[in-house]
Amino acid sequence: MMGSIQHRSAGVWHRTRSWFWGLLIVIVYVWGIFGINFSKIQSSAGAVTKAVLMGIIHPDWHYVYQGNGEDLVSVMLQTLAIAFVGTIISARISIPFAFWAAKRRRHHFSVLSTSGRIVLAVVRTFPEIVLAIMFIKAVGPGAFAGVLALGVHSVGMLGKLFAESIEAIDAGPGESILSVGGNAVNGLVFATLPQVLPAFASYSLYRFEISVRSATILGMVGAGGVGTPLLFAIQTRSWNRVGIILIGIIITVTIIDYLSGWLRKQLG
Amino acid sequence: MTKPELKPVIDVQHVSKIYDNGTSGLSDINLQVKPGEFVVIVGLSGAGKSTLMRSLNRLHQVTEGHVLIDGRSITEAKGRNLRQLRRDVAMIFQNFNLVKQSTVLRNVLAGRLGYYPTWQSSLGLFKEADKQRAYKALERVNLLDKVYQRVDQLSGGQQQRVAVARAFVQDPKIVLADEPTASLDPKTAHLVMNDLKSMNQELGKTVVANLHSVALAKEYATRIIGLRAGRIVYDESIQNVTDADLADIYNGDSSVGERQ
Amino acid sequence: MKLPKQTIVQRFHIRFFGSLIILLGLLIASNNFLKLDFSALVQNFDQFLALFKEMMHPDWKSAPFVVQPMLETIQMALIGTTLGTLLAIPAAIVAARNVVTNKWITGFVRIIFNMIRTLPDLLLAALFVAIVGIGPYAGVLTLTIFSFGMITKLFYECIETIDNGPLEAILATGGKRSAMVMFAILPQVSSRFISYILYTFEINVRASTVLGYLGAGGIGQQLQTSLSQFRYDQTAVIILAILIVVLAIDGLSNFARERLQ
Known part of the structure; x- marks a missing residue:
């Protein structure tokens, strides 16, 4: 008897809980769909879509190489260079941040590492394009602002990943360095770094893949790379130009992803 | 006795x-x-x-x-x-405590860290005499042929013997x-x-x-x-x-x- | 005493120094190509600091005007994630090698999905603003495509890890493929799917905060206005609002994902 009563009450509770969540989700969706103030879609939408697709099918092949430093190959190379230098800078900055944010003992609260984590979370959330605009104020429009924006923004993610790999290392080798009479620097050089550097390199490559994507859009705010000519082509409705740039981005990013993935496998 | x-x-x-x-x-x-x-x-x-x-x-x-x-x-x-x-006081551990990503030689040479100033060991500038010491120690534990290999390529028993060699060179x-x-x-x-x-x-x-x-x-x-x-x-x-x-x-x- | 022979690669640490030299070479080449002028940064750093100082004094009076666009941002992310998911479920089933055994079909659709995933969010936003005009429509479409690319991959990789036993059982009893999907696949993957959807929602909230910069709705519109009017005190309020909302959504979503497991 007791058992069946308990069973029933648990069932009722379970059912109310499901109802509660279901209702909550419905409310959220009603709010989301009816709350949003959809303006009218512009009447030319159909025609523009067609034009964009036509542009991709008939891309402006002349733009690929013109030898004037303004062509697709040049701006794509510039995009890659921005992502590359930005990643190197951020990897370098991330190392001390990672040691700051890494917990020394598992499941142990520490003010030091928590503060490091918060700083990294804020950096990660600070929008990249706002950083780019801030750096444009300082160094003027162009690739350098893009490099700096990526270099700073990526620290948020790389610092976190690096910190996690520091936390994951085996404490044993460090202990053995102490036991032979080594000091803290010896421990870092002979035990910690050999364990974390492969992971650092692998995460940096991964971040490079993401940074290449970011670098393609930083130009839209004036921070160098393919984004500037792309936005210009969209605004002047040169859809053939847009088409070739899209193709260029898709091919470049695909190749970079593939190469980087292969390199990361070598490291692993 | x-x-x-x-x-x-x-x-x-x-x-x-x-x-x-x-x-x-x-x-x-x-x-x-x-x-x-x-x-x-x-x-x-x-x-x-x-x-x-x-x-x-x-x-x-x-x-x-x-x-x-x-x-x-x-x-x-x-x-x-x-x-x-x-x-x-050398120590040998149950889990070997070697740096698996480093070579056997580097792990054995780590036994000499206490004899070097930090800058010198950090740059890997170990004296020839100490390298000879490391080779000799590895020969004692029968692992001289593995000297340039990474530790993670060795079996558990071989790893422990590398740790023993490290204790040897620590003198x-x-x-x-x-x-x-x-x-x-x-x-x-x-x-x-x-x-x-x-x-x-x-x-x-x-x-x-x-x-x-x-x-x-x-x-x-x-x-x-x-x-x-x-x-x-x-x-x-x-x-x-x-x-x-x-x-x-x-x-x-x-x-x-x-x-x- | 006989030392083993060291290969040249081992002797001179070719792999290590080789990578280092390639890295340095690429760095110098990139540096020359981009004509980076680090002295400019040092010289103009006071301007950067001045800007930063202005942002340190947020214009709290503008805070109420941030609320409505911020809510629109979340709504865009919600609808975009949902539409992306609805499209992703059939797409993932077609791309999963244990459901569709024809390698040509899975290979072809995967190439298409990979291509979609190479396009960053703001690029899609710029395109959709040109197509449908300024406003949240463009943002929702951007996030739909963006999350479609991400979720499809997570989903088909997830489907491929499931236990194939029930699949074969249904096919063996003469069931149709649609029955296989309904009764053998979805029950096995649903909790992981929800976890991925929440994860994508987190990323979409982050992305949707800046889409408005190009006119695709949400808080990004205000961000663009404040920056173009040099009202960095208002920019600061918007960034703070983004920080709060993004971190809160991350926290909630993380909590929900942990409860799911």
């Missing part, structure tokens, strides 16, 4: 260890080890064997008492003095071995124990080892110490040790030792 007039190389005086969470690891340990002894510590897991071992080179901080290494207190030493004392007075054979199969366990034995007999190093296996303890020890619940309950030269004594250390129901 140990001669009574020799000064102890390890002198543990009234050592107690209470962990942060309040549990007691060691209580009032008194122990003298003379140069050239091969001491094996036996006891159940949790009896405090590892804690005692790690107190000897101060990987663990003791709560009370002193540990003297060759007459100098390691429990009070700081900075450079502590590191110099540790240089005289210590004392070798501590904390469950050196617990992760190894019986055959490799013997190889590693033979390495320790040759360090003890040919090079005159004092060896203190924790062992789980009673058979290995009887085979290699010159003296056996029994530990139970953080206290020394048994301490005899090997010729006085009987199987019944050993069984008592593990079973806990005994008249031996100084139970309170």
Whole structure:
């Protein structure tokens, strides 16, 4: 008897809980769909879509190489260079941040590492394009602002990943360095770094893949790379130009992803 | 045989260890080890064997008492003095504690770290004499052919023997071995124990080892110490040790030792 | 004593130094190509700091005007994630090799999905603003495509890890493929799917905060206005609002994902 009563009450509770969540989700969706103030879609939408697709099918092949430093190959190379230098800078900055944010003992609260984590979370959330605009104020429009924006923004993610790999290392080798009479620097050089550097390199490559994507859009705010000519082509409705740039981005990013993935496998 | 007039190389005086969470690891340990002894510590897991071992080179901080290494207190030493004392005490670990991503040679050379200024070792500028020392140590443990390989390509037994080679080049007075054979199969366990034995007999190093296996303890020890619940309950030269004594250390129901 | 022979690669640490030299070479080449002028950064750093100082004094009076666009941002992310998911479920089933055994079909659709995933969010936003005009429509479409690319991959990789036993059982009893999907696949993957959807929602909230910069609705519009009017005190309020919302959504979503497991 007791058992069946308990069973029933648990069932009722379970059912109310499901109802509660279901209702909550419905409310959220009603709010989301009816709350949003959809303006009218512009009447030319159909025609523009067609034009964009036509542009991709008939891309402006002349733009690929013109030898004037303004062509697709040049701006794509510039995009890659921005992502590359930005990643190197951020990897370098991330190392001390990672040691700051890494917990020394598992499941142990520490003010030091928590503060490091918060700083990294804020950096990660600070929008990249706002950083780019801030750096444009300082160094003027162009690739350098893009490099700096990526270099700073990526620290948020790389610092976190690096910190996690520091936390994951085996404490044993460090202990053995102490036991032979080594000091803290010896421990870092002979035990910690050999364990974390492969992971650092692998995460940096991964971040490079993401940074290449970011670098393609930083130009839209004036921070160098393919984004500037792309936005210009969209605004002047040169859809053939847009088409070739899209193709260029898709091919470049695909190749970079593939190469980087292969390199990361070598490291692993 | 140990001669009574020799000064102890390890002198543990009234050592107690209470962990942060309040549990007691060691209580009032008194122990003298003379140069050239091969001491094996036996006891159940949790009896405090590892804690005692790690107190000897101060990987663990003791709560009370002193540990003297060759007459100098390691429990009070700081900075450079502590590191110099540790240089005289090599340690071999159950999990080998090698840097798996580095080469065998680099792991063995790490045994010389205590002899170098930091900048020099950090740049990897080890003297030729020390490299020769490392090769010789690897030859002793039969791994010279693996010298340039990464440690993670070696088997567990080979890794432990690399750790032994590291202890060789450290040129210590004392070798501590904390469950050196617990992760190894019986055959490799013997190889590693033979390495320790040759360090003890040919090079005159004092060896203190924790062992789980009673058979290995009887085979290699010159003296056996029994530990139970953080206290020394048994301490005899090997010729006085009987199987019944050993069984008592593990079973806990005994008249031996100084139970309170 | 006989030392083993060291290969040249081992002797001179070719792999390590080789990578280092390639890395340095690429760095110098990139540096020359981009004509980076690090002295400009040092010289103009006071301007950067001045801007930063202005942002340190947020214009709290503008805070109420941030609320409505911020809510629109979340709504865009919600609808975009949902539409992306609805499209992703059939797409993932077609791309999963244990459901569709024809390698040509899975290979072809995967190439298409990979291509979609190479396009970053703001690029899609710029395109959709040109197509449908300024406003949240463009943002929702952007996030739909963006999350479609991400979720499809997570989903088909997830489907491929499931236990194939029930699949074969249904086919063996003469069941149709649609029955296989309904009764053998979805029950096995649903909790992981929800976890991925929440994860994508987190990323979409982050992305949707800046889409408005190009006119695709949400808080990004205000961000663009404040920056173009040099009202960095207002920019600061918007960024703070983004920080709070993004971190709160991350926290909630993380909590929900942990409860799911």
